[in-house]
Amino acid sequence: MRIRIENAALFDPARGLSGERGELFIDAGRIVERIAKPDLVIDAQEGPALAGGIELGAALASPLMVHMMAAGHLAPLRDAAGAYTRLGYTHLNVRGVPLWAAGAAHYWLGKLGALDVSVEPLLNLSDLDLLIKEDGGVERGLGHAAFLMSAGLGIGLSVGEPFVRYRKEYLSFRQASVPECLGYVVGLARGLGLRLSVAYFPELAESLTQDIARWIHLAGVSKEAALDLEDFFKAGGTADIEVAGPRSRLGLEAGLFSPLNARRGEPLLPPDGTVALAGLPESGDAKTLSEVLKGADPAGFALATRTIPATGLGLSAEKGTLGPGSVADVAIFGPERDLTRCRYLFKSGVLVVDDYQPTGLSPETRTYCFATDVPPEPAGDIPGSLRRENLSVSHGSFSPIKEVRRDVGG
Amino acid sequence: MEEFFESVVCPGCGCLCDDLDVRVADGRVQEVANGCTWGVARFFLGHKSQPKRRRFRLEGPFIRRQGRAVDTDLAEALDEAAKILRRAQRVLVYGLGSLSLEAQQRAIALARGLSGSIEAPDLAVYSLYFEALKSTGGLWCGLDGVRDRAEVVIFWGANPIHSAPRLPARYAVFARGRFTPTGVEERRAFSVDIGKTETDSFTGPIKVSPGEDLELARGLAAAAGGDEGALASLPERGQEMFSAAQDAEFGVLFLGRGAAYGPAPGELISHLAAFASNTGLAVVVLSPDYNTFGLISLLVSQGFSPSSLVPEPGGSFIESPNGYDAVLVAGADPVFFMSEEAKAGLLDAGVEVVSLNSFTDYTTRFARVAIPCGLFGVEEEGEALRVDGALLRLRALVPSALPNTTEVLRRIEEGVCA
Ligand code: SF4
Numbered sequence: 135m136r137i138r139i140e141n142a143a144l145f146d147p148a149r150g151l152s153g154e155r156g157e158l159f160i161d162a163g164r165i166v167e168r169i170a171k172p173d174l175v176i177d178a179q180e181g182p183a184l185a186g187g188i189e190l191g192a193a194l195a196s197p198l199m200v201h202m203m204a205a206g207h208l209a210p211l212r213d214a215a216g217a218y219t220r221l222g223y224t225h226l227n228v229r230g231v232p233l234w235a236a237g238a239a240h241y242w243l244g245k246l247g248a249l250d251v252s253v254e255p256l257l258n259l260s261d262l263d264l265l266i267k268e269d270g271g272v273e274r275g276l277g278h279a280a281f282l283m284s285a286g287l288g289i290g291l292s293v294g295e296p297f298v299r300y301r302k303e304y305l306s307f308r309q310a311s312v313p314e315c316l317g318y319v320v321g322l323a324r325g326l327g328l329r330l331s332v333a334y335f336p337e338l339a340e341s342l343t344q345d346i347a348r349w350i351h352l353a354g355v356s357k358e359a360a361l362d363l364e365d366f367f368k369a370g371g372t373a374d375i376e377v378a379g380p381r382s383r384l385g386l387e388a389g390l391f392s393p394l395n396a397r398r399g400e401p402l403l404p405p406d407g408t409v410a411l412a413g414l415p416e417s418g419d420a421k422t423l424s425e426v427l428k429g430a431d432p433a434g435f436a437l438a439t440r441t442i443p444a445t446g447l448g449l450s451a452e453k454g455t456l457g458p459g460s461v462a463d464v465a466i467f468g469p470e471r472d473l474t475r476c477r478y479l480f481k482s483g484v485l486v487v488d489d490y491q492p493t494g495l496s497p498e499t500r501t502y503c504f505a506t507d508v509p510p511e512p513a514g515d516i517p518g519s520l521r522r523e524n525l526s527v528s529h530g531s532f533s534p535i536k537e538v539r540r541d542v543g544g
Numbered sequence: 545m546e547e548f549f550e551s552v553v554c555p556g557c558g559c560l561c562d563d564l565d566v567r568v569a570d571g572r573v574q575e576v577a578n579g580c581t582w583g584v585a586r587f588f589l590g591h592k593s594q595p596k597r598r599r600f601r602l603e604g605p606f607i608r609r610q611g612r613a614v615d616t617d618l619a620e621a622l623d624e625a626a627k628i629l630r631r632a633q634r635v636l637v638y639g640l641g642s643l644s645l646e647a648q649q650r651a652i653a654l655a656r657g658l659s660g661s662i663e664a665p666d667l668a669v670y671s672l673y674f675e676a677l678k679s680t681g682g683l684w685c686g687l688d689g690v691r692d693r694a695e696v697v698i699f700w701g702a703n704p705i706h707s708a709p710r711l712p713a714r715y716a717v718f719a720r721g722r723f724t725p726t727g728v729e730e731r732r733a734f735s736v737d738i739g740k741t742e743t744d745s746f747t748g749p750i751k752v753s754p755g756e757d758l759e760l761a762r763g764l765a766a767a768a769g770g771d772e773g774a775l776a777s778l779p780e781r782g783q784e785m786f787s788a789a790q791d792a793e794f795g796v797l798f799l800g801r802g803a804a805y806g807p808a809p810g811e812l813i814s815h816l817a818a819f820a821s822n823t824g825l826a827v828v829v830l831s832p833d834y835n836t837f838g839l840i841s842l843l844v845s846q847g848f849s850p851s852s853l854v855p856e857p858g859g860s861f862i863e864s865p866n867g868y869d870a871v872l873v874a875g876a877d878p879v880f881f882m883s884e885e886a887k888a889g890l891l892d893a894g895v896e897v898v899s900l901n902s903f904t905d906y907t908t909r910f911a912r913v914a915i916p917c918g919l920f921g922v923e924e925e926g927e928a929l930r931v932d933g934a935l936l937r938l939r940a941l942v943p944s945a946l947p948n949t950t951e952v953l954r955r956i957e958e959g960v961c962a
Binding site: 203237241 | 551674685686688689691692714840844845846847850937
């Protein structure tokens, strides 16, 4: 279908657009320069038009999803997916998924309807602890990283803790410091050619030098920390702030020094123009959402939920922007500029929200994963109890797979 | 023709062991390696708990007319099943723990369409634990985590030899993990149960009489909350278990069906959840049905509140079968567990039972309509969630002329809506 969106206030930080009035054209699921005879014309009435939103750190489809839903911290699947759509989101990424849980993550993601999806399997550095300090350890770690991504059908990797610590004294010789681990992670990122997501810990701040910035996405920074990371961002680093609801007491023991908590953040608005927002639609009711978004202008919102997330995931060539050639994921808000309600939403050129109401149409969606030439080879006994052929996500009801070479940006 | 299948997933219990190697010849399983007797029995179409007892296949559909099972074709059986369910006011869908995720999804949709209830063995334990999470919070883990790191394991109302036979050897007690290199020497194992069980031989058993388990759970929760008096009043083994849990870097509490048997299961499980949460134990529910975690996950993800899945005390189908007009049973044999009185109640109340099963069993004897289906993981393929949420794919190893369960459920649903 060929579509013209007219009279829109265009917000696309990647192309320097900050509310300029203009038109958008969609053909065959992509944004194009221009079309002659549209099948559909949408009058945006000067409402903000943004690329589809990208959720970096969804709890949906995470291993704790069912527990969170049962405990009332997360809406049922369809409602939560609907909340994303209503907010103008079109891509959902789940990070920190242990490999044994990756198949289930893809299974649940396959039920989400109008959203593209991706998974960042958990990289637990303690699995590679003996390699971290070893000469040539990065090369051997690369095979392991590639294995995690290919078996878990991942778009990248999520480093759960940027250090290796053990409580048992007899294992202390295997511990690794934050600078050692960060250096190792950057080595892996360079070898694979992709930016890795690293859970933020305050100890990281000192080691975040400019030369490594473009290889790192910091997950779950605090507002204060974000204000101190100016040089890191200038050098191409990306980060997100987790906009979560009340801290829940649910955790997953995933072999890290501390369990993975279901939620870490507090409801916050990030400093404009620096970090992405993650966990937004799950932060509960509309009241919390409007509280978080109060004062957010569409330009800052577009940066935090489109441009930076697309860069963080290495998808900026086709997502997070309204530029010609990108996937036609377009969210148009009403002229009153209420960013908690999307008026029209196109997913791959299909209208999934029309005048604030879901249309029920099923657009084409994709599972994004990373294509690498590095041969996958797990380190040691790492795939655990499952046999390798059963561990790999080679089944499930996920949407068609799109392998991408990620753009590390910066 | 002979075929070898490697790394086959066993549909014997919630462990979903994925290391079975199976030889098939002449359309039948000839050899199974690595499984426990339960698992192996599954592939030879035997009884799970009594592998040598002969089991009879349900060869074709039947409809019971004037007390006699009359053979019929699939179309008529499906039609009759749909009619029964459509005209009933109070419908129950029972079982489902031994179906694939896809079939479970169909069954849930059917129950929803009929405004019926869903009941399954072990659903109550899950639901009560999930309910408790709201106030206590909790920690969860994968089975690999149990194997690699658990220093203390507690089986509460859970006899793994009867619910997940290889669990102690593969993961929980004897297994050598990355940080538990000597296996059992590195771990403390306890069990809390009413009667004597096989688990006693490899755990520190705590025997409780009915009601005492609640006291013990209450004491453990209070002690974990810092009440020293409560700690002092625990029995000696209870104190030992508490200290082991508290001192361990990581431990796991396995909850079994037994935790839901007492007069106040909700209270018991919420105390256990508080004990686990405050001592840093992860909680895993053990179920002998291989996909009960899949079932509860689908239900919760579709918005069923855990509390709505717990029958009133004494109100389960097995105890009070006369509370429904029609019951669809899939992958379970509830009548086997009924008292004589309950069976009489089932007949007197004229409850119409539709049974989907691979074998003849006690429930098919009471069924108004019985429809044979293939056996998951042997004749039918599908996906299931292991007790820790890992997704595994069950394979169809031998051909079967029996109808596919998911398809049967879909066609019944279609008939109900027609
Ligand atoms: S423990 Fe369970 S899954 Fe494993 S072989 Fe035995 S019955 Fe099968």
